[in-house]
Amino acid sequence: MAIDRAEVERIAELARLEIAPERMGRMATELSAVLEFVAALGRLDLARLAPSTFAPAGTPLRADELDDRRIPAAEALSAATEHDDGFFLVPPIVENVNP
Amino acid sequence: MAYEAVIGLECHIQLATRTKMFCGCPAEFGAAPNSNVCPTCLGLPGALPRTNRAAVDAALRLGLAVGCELRPVSEFARKNYFYPDMPKNYQITQYDRPLCEGGALPVALEGGARRFGLIRIHVEEDTGKSFHPERHGDRPVSRVDFNRAGVPLLELVSRPDFRAPAECAAFLTALRRLVRWLGISDADMEKGHLRCDANVSLRPLGQEAFGTKTEIKNLNSIKGVEKGLHAEIARQRALLESGGRIEQSTLLYDADHDRLAVMRSKEYAHDYRYFPDPDLPLLVVEETWIEDARGALPELPWAREARFATQYGLPGYDAAVLTETRELADYYEDLARGLDGKLASNWVMTEVLRAVKEESLTLAAWSAKVPAGRLRGLLAKVAARELPGPLAKQVFAWMRDEDGTVDELLERHGVRAQGSVAELEPLVVAVIEAHPGPVAQYLAGKTATLGFLVGQVMKRSGGQAVPQVVRELLEAELARRSGS
Numbered sequence A: 001m002a003i004d005r006a007e008v009e010r011i012a013e014l015a016r017l018e019i020a021p022e023r024m025g026r027m028a029t030e031l032s033a034v035l036e037f038v039a040a041l042g043r044l045d046l047a048r049l050a051p052s053t054f055a056p057a058g059t060p061l062r063a064d065e066l067d068d069r070r071i072p073a074a075e076a077l078s079a080a081t082e083h084d085d086g087f088f089l090v091p092p093i094v095e096n097v098n099p
Numbered sequence B: 001m002a003y004e005a006v007i008g009l010e011c012h013i014q015l016a017t018r019t020k021m022f023c024g025c026p027a028e029f030g031a032a033p034n035s036n037v038c039p040t041c042l043g044l045p046g047a048l049p050r051t052n053r054a055a056v057d058a059a060l061r062l063g064l065a066v067g068c069e070l071r072p073v074s075e076f077a078r079k080n081y082f083y084p085d086m087p088k089n090y091q092i093t094q095y096d097r098p099l100c101e102g103g104a105l106p107v108a109l110e111g112g113a114r115r116f117g118l119i120r121i122h123v124e125e126d127t128g129k130s131f132h133p134e135r136h137g138d139r140p141v142s143r144v145d146f147n148r149a150g151v152p153l154l155e156l157v158s159r160p161d162f163r164a165p166a167e168c169a170a171f172l173t174a175l176r177r178l179v180r181w182l183g184i185s186d187a188d189m190e191k192g193h194l195r196c197d198a199n200v201s202l203r204p205l206g207q208e209a210f211g212t213k214t215e216i217k218n219l220n221s222i223k224g225v226e227k228g229l230h231a232e233i234a235r236q237r238a239l240l241e242s243g244g245r246i247e248q249s250t251l252l253y254d255a256d257h258d259r260l261a262v263m264r265s266k267e268y269a270h271d272y273r274y275f276p277d278p279d280l281p282l283l284v285v286e287e288t289w290i291e292d293a294r295g296a297l298p299e300l301p302w303a304r305e306a307r308f309a310t311q312y313g314l315p316g317y318d319a320a321v322l323t324e325t326r327e328l329a330d331y332y333e334d335l336a337r338g339l340d341g342k343l344a345s346n347w348v349m350t351e352v353l354r355a356v357k358e359e360s361l362t363l364a365a366w367s368a369k370v371p372a373g374r375l376r377g378l379l380a381k382v383a384a385r386e387l388p389g390p391l392a393k394q395v396f397a398w399m400r401d402e403d404g405t406v407d408e409l410l411e412r413h414g415v416r417a418q419g420s421v422a423e424l425e426p427l428v429v430a431v432i433e434a435h436p437g438p439v440a441q442y443l444a445g446k447t448a449t450l451g452f453l454v455g456q457v458m459k460r461s462g463g464q465a466v467p468q469v470v471r472e473l474l475e476a477e478l479a480r481r482s483g484s
């Protein structure tokens, strides 16, 4: 499966990555190679094996009890691109357009 | 052309657990923004989720209550998306192997009860809360609080079986009663404990195929659900009637302005690329767990409502009001022991509920103040005609503020209950005979004169009578005389 420039542009948009136009071609080639590498798995004969997407079942569930892994708000916000008054700031989520 | 609306609901029920779905942060509402967060619910690298057993248990109880098929082995999936309200950029939910499937919720409608079918109920985590649109300097921004990110939710998806907004409102009312009844959610829509999205399409009446649907989000009150749906149905109808086409889209309902707004670019919105979450084991629910949950289920609200109507001979309206909450139903049943069911119902529906409302009490606080057994003592006297209605209401008022049994209250307030009507009646007759002038004035329509007559009876009773009782007896006696 090959990835073309348009697909790279879309993935970049979704992942909020800026990719310079001159690097688009190279990125498409590299991503295609990654997919090809993974696609090799698809050629294995796994017909006799049950899928095992998960960690083993039977892992105990957590009791509904508070723990002490909380981190202070200031620390939580410190990694954010922007924050204000205790909130993370992000690009506006809703456009007010009349349908 | 006549159109028919086809509506399906997707409800999110925030569970009343102490901690979040996959971490031990408090799930409480109202903390300072971004203060109930940890590496897991912030999606920091290397932090692993662990499933909260109480949340799964709540899902089992709801699933059992509405007759779902329970899947012994279900799985968690990642729903990938690019709204900034989830720090991981995915939400852990259930996808093609949900915990509960099928089932139906009985809903009271005008003209009888109807069962609305369900497609599924699954467990998932809530997203963070975003506030939008706001401004920061000269730029529009959204603000995000991750306290809610990871709080346990149940998602319940109905079949598209609703044809009118009123049916949806009744369904939500029934769902709210049920989840409160089961003790799994506070279901306060204003606080977002119960949220609802709706899918709506129109089709020409009689046509089988569905029309293009839109999704309305943010329907955060039962009234809002009805109004939002009415607005969207009207919009679609106008568009279709003018020859237009419905675009598949997601709309946000603004209840304050009764207005719908389109959410941002839909192109990618439904491409969630679900896949099994490799960080979580399969969710295995053993048969013993299911049986324990089934055994712990209370009598369900609709069953109790039906039983109240038959066992206590109550009208449907009374049975519905009394089963609005489990606490109220318990209080009523305790009160009604050995009494006429309708008498007990009248007192709960008028006096008790009014008092609870006036004093802004929870029913638990009310029960601590006036336990059902204490009120039963009063109603037993009413039933035995030992207390006239107005005096009973006076005793009830004293009960609200003071300790003591009915007899103690009567004694404390200097009112002799036994035979008080029998003792007062001769006084009433005597006063009427002794004051023909005022009586004639009263009978001629000058009703203010009644106060004078009440005063006279009070005087003759040595101040022992309750004015309201005297007034009632006088009115009855005077009415009889004017009639004859």
Ligand SMILES: [Zn+2]
Residues within 6 Å of the ligand: B020, B023, B024, B025, B036, B037, B038, B039, B040, B041, B042, B150
């Ligand atoms: Zn956490």
